[in-house]
Amino acid sequence: MMMSQLEQLDRDIFTMKYFLNMKNEEIAEHCGLTKAAINNRLYRGKKRLQQIHLGGSMS
Numbered sequence: 001m002m003m004s005q006l007e008q009l010d011r012d013i014f015t016m017k018y019f020l021n022m023k024n025e026e027i028a029e030h031c032g033l034t035k036a037a038i039n040n041r042l043y044r045g046k047k048r049l050q051q052i053h054l055g056g057s058m059s
Contacts, residue, residue: 002052010045013038 003011009031016022016030024042028035 002049005052006045006048010041013041014045017042 003014006014013027013031016027017024022030024035024038027033028038031038033041
């Protein structure tokens with residue numbers, strides 16, 4: 001599974017966002033992070049998953 005290659009926190013954030021349909025503000029409060037940090041982790045995580053899917057590697 002591609003998500004297993006993400007850090008645990010990022011997997012948790014993706015789960016809350018896309019499987020539990022939580023809002024970014026709710027995720028931020030739950031994780032003790034800012035909304036901006038959640039937005040950044042979602043953005044970078046999606047980019048990472050895209051790289052994995054395309055067979056590339058990000059250093």
